[in-house]
Amino acid sequence: xxxxxxxxxxxxxxxxEIKRNRVxxxxxxxxFILFLIFGLFPIVSGLxxxxxxxxxxxxxxxxxxxxxxxxxxxxxxxKALSNTFIIGIIAHIPILGGGLVLAHLLNGxxxxxxxxxxxxxxxxxVTSAVAITIVFSxxxxxxxxxxxxxxxxxxxxxxxxxxxxxENIKTAIIIMFSWKWIGWNMVIYLAGMQGISNDIFExxxxxxxxxxxxxxxxxxxxxxxxxxxxxxxxxxxxxxxxTEPVILTDQMGGTRNMGLTVMMYLLNKAPRGNNIYGLASxxxxxxxxxxxxxxxxxxxxFHERSHLEREEKRRxxxxxRYA
Amino acid sequence: xxxxxxLLVALALLGLAWLSRRSRLVSxxxxxxxxxxxxxxxLLPFFWMFVLSTHLTADIYTNPPPFWFGxxxxxxxxxxxxxxxxxxxFFNSLLVATAHTSLVLLFCSMGGYAxxxxxxxxxxxxxxxxxxxxxxxxxxxxIPWFFxxxxxxxxxxxxxxxxxxxxxxxxxxxxxxxxxxxVPVSLMEAAKIDGCPEWRIFFRVxxxxxxxxxxxxxxxxxxxxxxDFMVPMLVLRDANMRTxxxxxxxMRGDPTRGTNLGAMMxxxxxxxLPLLIAFLSASKYFMSGLTAGAIKE
Numbered sequence: 268x269x270x271x272x273x274x275x276x277x278x279x280x281x282x283x284e285i286k287r288n289r290v291x292x293x294x295x296x297x298x299f300i301l302f303l304i305f306g307l308f309p310i311v312s313g314l315x316x317x318x319x320x321x322x323x324x325x326x327x328x329x330x331x332x333x334x335x336x337x338x339x340x341x342x343x344x345x346k347a348l349s350n351t352f353i354i355g356i357i358a359h360i361p362i363l364g365g366g367l368v369l370a371h372l373l374n375g376x377x378x379x380x381x382x383x384x385x386x387x388x389x390x391x392x393v394t395s396a397v398a399i400t401i402v403f404s405x406x407x408x409x410x411x412x413x414x415x416x417x418x419x420x421x422x423x424x425x426x427x428x429x430x431x432x433x434e435n436i437k438t439a440i441i442i443m444f445s446w447k448w449i450g451w452n453m454v455i456y457l458a459g460m461q462g463i464s465n466d467i468f469e470x471x472x473x474x475x476x477x478x479x480x481x482x483x484x485x486x487x488x489x490x491x492x493x494x495x496x497x498x499x500x501x502x503x504x505x506x507x508x509x510t511e512p513v514i515l516t517d518q519m520g521g522t523r524n525m526g527l528t529v530m531m532y533l534l535n536k537a538p539r540g541n542n543i544y545g546l547a548s549x550x551x552x553x554x555x556x557x558x559x560x561x562x563x564x565x566x567x568x569f570h571e572r573s574h575l576e577r578e579e580k581r582r583x584x585x586x587x588r589y590a
Numbered sequence: 591x592x593x594x595x596x597l598l599v600a601l602a603l604l605g606l607a608w609l610s611r612r613s614r615l616v617s618x619x620x621x622x623x624x625x626x627x628x629x630x631x632x633l634l635p636f637f638w639m640f641v642l643s644t645h646l647t648a649d650i651y652t653n654p655p656p657f658w659f660g661x662x663x664x665x666x667x668x669x670x671x672x673x674x675x676x677x678x679x680f681f682n683s684l685l686v687a688t689a690h691t692s693l694v695l696l697f698c699s700m701g702g703y704a705x706x707x708x709x710x711x712x713x714x715x716x717x718x719x720x721x722x723x724x725x726x727x728x729x730x731x732x733i734p735w736f737f738x739x740x741x742x743x744x745x746x747x748x749x750x751x752x753x754x755x756x757x758x759x760x761x762x763x764x765x766x767x768x769x770x771x772x773v774p775v776s777l778m779e780a781a782k783i784d785g786c787p788e789w790r791i792f793f794r795v796x797x798x799x800x801x802x803x804x805x806x807x808x809x810x811x812x813x814x815x816x817x818d819f820m821v822p823m824l825v826l827r828d829a830n831m832r833t834x835x836x837x838x839x840x841m842r843g844d845p846t847r848g849t850n851l852g853a854m855m856x857x858x859x860x861x862x863l864p865l866l867i868a869f870l871s872a873s874k875y876f877m878s879g880l881t882a883g884a885i886k887e
Contacts (some may be wrong), residue, residue: 281711288710290788294700295716298757301697302723305754309731309738316733323737369628378625386873387629390636393869395817397835398858401842402639405851411651413638446632503727510819514839530729538736538824548733555730562725 317549322542334549344550346524347532354437354444354528355505361445362501363494366452371482373453374460375468385457388450396447400514403443404429407515429515433522440512440526448504452497459493460486495569502561506554509534529554636862643856650851662852670841670853676860678830679837682748683861686833687815690752694811695804697757702765703796707778717766724759736824750825751815751833761807768803769796805875813865834861 285292317334319327338344369388373381391399406413407428415425428439463486471481487494509530512520518535520527529550536547609616642650645660670676704710705717728735735754744750773796781791797804819835826836838861841854 284711288708291704291708291710291713294704294708294792295762297697298701298720298759298762299716301754301757302759305735305738306723306726306728306731309734310726310728311731312734313731372621372625378621382874384625384629386870387632389873390632390866390869393813393817393865394636394862395819395835395838395858395865397817397819397838398639398861399635401838401854401858402635402642405642405650405855406635406638411653411655413634413655416654446635450632499725507727507729510835514819514842533729533732534820534824537733544733551729551732555727558727558729 313548313551316545317552319545321544323537323544327545330545334546335553337546338549338553343524343527344529344532347520347527347529350437350520350524350526351506351508351528351530354440354508355502357437358441358444358448358505359498359501362448362452363498365445365449366497367456367487367490367494368482369449369453370456370460371478371486374457374486375478375481377478385454388453390450391447392451394447396510397514399447400443400511403439403446404515407439429521431522433525436512436516436521436526440508440515443511443515444508448501452501455493455497456490459490463489491569495565498565499562502565503558506530506558506561636866639855639859639862643852643859645852647849647851663856666850666852666856669850670856673841673850673853674832674837674857675829676837676857679832679834680860682831683816683833686748686751687812689748690756690815691808691811693752693756694758694761695808698761698807699765699797699800699804700792701757701762702767703769703773703792703800705762705766706769707773707775720759720762724763739825745825746827746831747825748831751818751822761811764807765800765803768800772803773799802875805872809869809872813869816865 316327318329318331320330320333321327369384372378373385378384409415409425409427409430412428414428418425426435428435467485467489468481471485476484507530508528512526512528513531515521516526518531518539520531533547533550533554535541536550537544538547606616606620641656641659643666644663645656646662646665649656649660649662701720705713705720739745739750739754742750777795778791781795782788786794816833817835818833819839822833822836823839826832829840832840834857838854838857841857842849
């Protein structure tokens with residue numbers, strides 16, 4: 268109503284602007300409505316629930332930060348946390364480094380048939396995690412598995428991937444995970460490299476730069492924002508790792524919980540089975556906070572380095588001018 | 591003494607690196623050898639899955655393991671159908687994935703189009719919010735989310751898989767990128783002057799331009815939903831409602847029958863193969879759409 272009174276011409280025009288663009292608001296409204304209902308509301312009430320003791324049906328009882336202290340005194344949770352970190356950090360090496368190297372090799376004109384290679388490396392991405400985990404678990408078999416058979420051909424010792432005291436479960440998960448995700452990162456980096464002007468690559472090649480030099484001096488620095496993006500995305504992916512370990516081992520992560528991840532821990536508390544909703548919600552928030560901290564640290568690290576480089580460049584430029 | 595082989599391998603690698611600097615032949619051989627070997631590694635699990643689905647469990651547990659197709663596909667097929675209702679699960683997966691993908695394409699293209707072409711108050715803030723939601727992991731709300739679904743009566747209902755993610759931030763961001771590069775504003779204005787209503791402009795003029803973007807985003811979404819395990823596992827209860835991944839995990843954990851590896855591999859193949867074929871036939875389109883969607887800085 269106020270918008271229509273004449274003594275507020277600015278608001279009046281704003282209202283008119285909004286009215287004129289009502290179609291645009293209608294177009295973006297599905298996202299915001301769905302996000303409010305299925306995104307924001309659960310996230311906020313998740314924090315609320317995490318301070319209560321609740322079995323999902325009865326009354327909720329206030330417990331303060333009890334759930335959080337219970338989490339961090341639970342050796343199983345600590346184990347799940349360390350498992351997730353170990354798997355996450357080690358698996359990033361092949362996914363990130365390998366993805367970058369592959370994207371670099373398949374970008375320019377170094378390789379004939381690049382499209383064939385790109386397609387093959389991307390194939391694992393379209394497969395069901397459950398199906399492929401079932402296949403891998405048979406490949407990881409101790410007596411009749413394919414991998415041990417190949418190891419035998421090479422004259423190496425057989426590895427008890429899933430059994431024993433569970434010491435190799437994490438390695439098995441990492442192998443599977445890298446197999447699946449390396450192609451995805453490769454494609455994202457390829458998309459990023461497409462954004463880099465071809466002139467730069469051509470100029471470098473004409474100047475006689477070797478492929479490795481092009482990679483370290485040109486591609487890598489220019490891809491930084493995209494590397495940051497993939498790092499944050501894959502950190503989120505790592506912290507919510509669930510399907511592969513659950514199918515490869517069992518709900519508890521196999522022998523001595525060696526394959527238990529935080530996500531499995533969370534869903535074991537509730538709603539799959541135990542109905543300890545407050546504790547599960549607290550676990551969800553711990554995971555989220557870890558993800559946020561990782562994202563902030565990564566952001567910071569990437570920012571800092573590019574800043575340093577700028578400094579370095581400026582200093583070098585000045586020296587040359589005075590020389 | 592134990593590390594002698596490793597040492598030799600390292601020395602050999604160093605030697606090869608030195609040689610490849612000198613000779614183009616060596617470097618090319620190394621390059622293609624590496625790429626080819628990696629390609630084989632990527633393909634091996636698929637091949638192994640296909641091979642095992644034609645063998646009986648007893649034949650699989652032999653040394654050396656079978657490397658070529660056997661003759662027991664029919665027997666595995668029968669065993670699989672006794673254990674689970676594959677046709678039903680296949681239909682469920684297809685239904686959920688199709689419905690979800692259609693909604694995502696509609697909502698995301700509408701949103702991306704609005705953010706790229708219109709100039710409305712609050713646009714920058716709203717778009718910043720869209721981007722910010724991409725950085726919030728959805729895990730934080732998983733417990734209340736589950737309750738919400740229960741309260742809505744969506745347990746055992748496909749709506750729980752179709753509706754919540756129907757307009758996602760990444761899709762809107764991606765569609766906006768594409769619109770900005772490919773949809774000329776002048777075209778819009780011309781259509782508007784001709785008296786074409788806005789929704790008709792969108793469906794008749796804009797949507798056809800967006801086809802490549804639709805195909806790439808559509809494949810991504812379809813694949814995600816088809817393969818999703820965690821959410822269906824939480825939501826779907828009935829045997830009749832199982833999607834393919836849920837059916838597979840049931841087969842794997844089925845305590846009454848023991849594991850029939852051959853039948854399980856066949857079921858896995860049936861889960862993977864449709865997407866594999868679809869992707870391979872559209873891969874040229876998809877790859878170019880994905881890389882041309884251009885994350886340009």
